[in-house]
Amino acid sequence: MATSVRAAGDGSAPPAAPVRDRSAGPGSPSRRPPGRGGLRSTLHRLDLKAVPYVFVAPFFLTFAAFGLFPLIYTGWLSLHRVELGGEAQWKGLGNYSSLATSEFFWNALANTFTIGLISTVPQLLMALGLAHLLNYELRGRGFFRVAVLAPYATSIAAATLVFAQLFNTDYGLINTVLGWAGFAPVDWESSKWPAQIAISTIVTWRWTGYNALIYLAAMQAVPQDLYEAAALDGASRLRQFLSVTIPSIRPTILFTAVVSTIGATQLFGEPLLFGGSVGISGGSGNQFQTLSLLMYEKGWVTGALGQASAIAWVMLLLLLLIGGLRTLFSRLRAKEGS
Amino acid sequence: MARTPGTTASGPPRVRRLRPSAGRQRHAGPLAYVLLGLAALLSLFPLYWNLVAASHTGERVVKAPAPLLPGPRLLDNLSFAWNQVDMGEALVNTTVVAGLVALSTVLFSTLAGFAFARLPFKGRSALLALVVATMTIPPQLSVIPLYEIITDLGWVDQLQSVVLPSLVAAFGVFFMRQYLIEALPVELVEAARVDGAHSLRIIWHVVFPVARPAMAVLGMLVFVQAWNDFFWPFIALTPDGNPTLQVALAGLGAGNHTVDQAVVLTGALISTLPLLLVFAVLGRHIVGGITAGAVKN
Numbered sequence: 001m002a003t004s005v006r007a008a009g010d011g012s013a014p015p016a017a018p019v020r021d022r023s024a025g026p027g028s029p030s031r032r033p034p035g036r037g038g039l040r041s042t043l044h045r046l047d048l049k050a051v052p053y054v055f056v057a058p059f060f061l062t063f064a065a066f067g068l069f070p071l072i073y074t075g076w077l078s079l080h081r082v083e084l085g086g087e088a089q090w091k092g093l094g095n096y097s098s099l100a101t102s103e104f105f106w107n108a109l110a111n112t113f114t115i116g117l118i119s120t121v122p123q124l125l126m127a128l129g130l131a132h133l134l135n136y137e138l139r140g141r142g143f144f145r146v147a148v149l150a151p152y153a154t155s156i157a158a159a160t161l162v163f164a165q166l167f168n169t170d171y172g173l174i175n176t177v178l179g180w181a182g183f184a185p186v187d188w189e190s191s192k193w194p195a196q197i198a199i200s201t202i203v204t205w206r207w208t209g210y211n212a213l214i215y216l217a218a219m220q221a222v223p224q225d226l227y228e229a230a231a232l233d234g235a236s237r238l239r240q241f242l243s244v245t246i247p248s249i250r251p252t253i254l255f256t257a258v259v260s261t262i263g264a265t266q267l268f269g270e271p272l273l274f275g276g277s278v279g280i281s282g283g284s285g286n287q288f289q290t291l292s293l294l295m296y297e298k299g300w301v302t303g304a305l306g307q308a309s310a311i312a313w314v315m316l317l318l319l320l321l322i323g324g325l326r327t328l329f330s331r332l333r334a335k336e337g338s
Numbered sequence: 339m340a341r342t343p344g345t346t347a348s349g350p351p352r353v354r355r356l357r358p359s360a361g362r363q364r365h366a367g368p369l370a371y372v373l374l375g376l377a378a379l380l381s382l383f384p385l386y387w388n389l390v391a392a393s394h395t396g397e398r399v400v401k402a403p404a405p406l407l408p409g410p411r412l413l414d415n416l417s418f419a420w421n422q423v424d425m426g427e428a429l430v431n432t433t434v435v436a437g438l439v440a441l442s443t444v445l446f447s448t449l450a451g452f453a454f455a456r457l458p459f460k461g462r463s464a465l466l467a468l469v470v471a472t473m474t475i476p477p478q479l480s481v482i483p484l485y486e487i488i489t490d491l492g493w494v495d496q497l498q499s500v501v502l503p504s505l506v507a508a509f510g511v512f513f514m515r516q517y518l519i520e521a522l523p524v525e526l527v528e529a530a531r532v533d534g535a536h537s538l539r540i541i542w543h544v545v546f547p548v549a550r551p552a553m554a555v556l557g558m559l560v561f562v563q564a565w566n567d568f569f570w571p572f573i574a575l576t577p578d579g580n581p582t583l584q585v586a587l588a589g590l591g592a593g594n595h596t597v598d599q600a601v602v603l604t605g606a607l608i609s610t611l612p613l614l615l616v617f618a619v620l621g622r623h624i625v626g627g628i629t630a631g632a633v634k635n
Binding site: 069137262277295 | 364365366370371373374377378380381382384385387388391399400401402403404446447449450452453454457458459462465469472473474475476477478479480481482483484485486489502503505506508511536537562565566568569572573583584587588590591592593599602603605606607609610613614616617618621622624625628629
């Protein structure tokens with residue numbers, strides 16, 4: 001950091017001091033901007049006032065153009081009957097009410113929920129355990145950390161294509177290994193729960209190490225006296241983990257739970273590519289079609305953009321609902337605590 | 339151009355340990371090593387097996403029991419994937435897209451992060467809350483209008499349609515803001531102002547030097563993310579038009595060019611290998627970046 005201090009010029013002394021020195025300096029009282037008057041001070045004031053907005057503008061302009069406007073437009077589309085390139089016809093809440101009676105919608109919603117649960121809960125629990133192990137003093141800690149992060153560098157598409165082979169019902173390695181252990185081959189593609197477990201495995205594989213590293217960072221920030229006090233009270237290691245580590249990193253756990261939930265709601269590439277030629281419909285019997293896949297099918301296969309938009313808005317409302325419930329729970333918890 | 343060791347030297351020096359009981363970082367027992375070894379094996383095996391499958395014939399890959407050792411066909415598969423499936427073009431496209439997205443995200447995120455961290459302005463906290471809130475909006479909410487727009491503009495299969503929406507990301511703004519609030523002392527900015535430096539000078543001579551380690555980490559994270567991005571590129575580009583690697587892979591997976599699984603997995607290997615090499619070289623910095631971005635939020 002030494003370079004940056006030097007880069008700032010002679011400002012190495014406490015900031016208040018040079019100001020006073022200068023105003024008390026040779027002759028002229030206060031040579032700071034207000035005294036200079038004219039164009040320079042106007043520019044200076046403009047610089048102070050406007051520049052922060054200029055700096056944050058690229059984000060908000062990008063968000064307005066590619067986030068907010070499409071969001072609202074999708075909402076408008078969801079109230080219409082539209083085909084790509086065609087005229088929109090007002091339909092009111094028709095798209096939503098036809099979703100409510102569509103078994104495909106409820107199936108996709110249920111699949112999104114169950115795959116989300118199977119992929120998120122074990123993932124975060126394993127990440128906690130892994131972070132705990134990585135927090136020991138280790139030989140080769142650098143290797144272990146990079147190794148568990150390698151799946152994060154692998155794309156959804158590459159990972160899914162590899163796992164689709166490993167999970168193949170006829171020749172996949174996983175069924176071979178299960179066979180060695182005396183199990184009958186599992187139909188990982190066309191049976192509902194095995195397929196959902198296989199897809200969840202891909203998600204879990206890609207994200208467990210990443211979450212473990214986030215937990216590890218939080219664990220390393222837990223003050224050591226807490227552990228010493230707990231040890232003095234005779235708490236076992238497991239006890240320390242449960243009553244010191246977990247409560248201390250609760251905000252981080254919540255953060256990863258929120259991020260994983262958002263990710264699970266949008267699940268698209270894994271089921272699409274896992275299903276191969278029947279990926280868009282989420283398997284031949286829609287057994288792993290998620291909301292995202294259904295939306296894509298409605299929009300780009302059927303060409304019903306209004307219905308696809310309605311599905312997108314349902315996803316947003318779901319996330320808002322989850323967020324609202326979370327806030328409600330934490331409020332309640334805070335009330336109980338006080 | 340001295341390198342600032344700020345982010346890497348975060349841990350306390352581990353040499354001077356007199357009492358073995360002091361410190362909670364106990365030495366790992368054999369069980370911990372076994373479990374960690376298992377985790378590393380599970381993490382790395384699918385990647386190793388990708389290489390194995392890419393080095394056999396398609397017939398061999400789809401025969402039980404699956405091959406576990408590399409075969410002789412890697413170069414043939416690579417040349418087929420390169421020439422027949424045009425993975426080379428996809429590789430160039432992906433590099434261009436990920437490079438542009440990473441550069442612009444780092445630049446704009448640093449400017450915005452600096453403003454949120456150290457410049458007083460009206461509505462700052464409300465706008466920052468808005469930045470964070472936008473992270474929860476799924477891309478599904480924007481793809482239908484965006485697809486209509488790029489269709490009207492004739493931008494389907496044009497790389498700008500995947501670059502423009504990703505020019506800056508809320509995650510990056512928040513990441514830089516968190517870093518600068520810790521690393522950039524208020525006094526430093528004030529001192530530069532007193533010296534009469536205008537904002538651009540301050541950015542160049544104060545903010546960039548301090549932010550450089552975080553900018554490098556953010557650049558790597560965004561590069562990885564843009565390299566692997568799937569949902570919107572899959573809609574905006576087509577496998578046989580002007581695809582990125584992920585879109586080309588989706589085409590391979592759907593059996594567009596071949597049902598030879600060895601070639602499909604060679605495509606997967608081509609898309610993964612460059613990033614794995616980057617990880618092998620810079621892994622420790624990326625690990626540091628992920629952990630640095632996550633604490634204190």
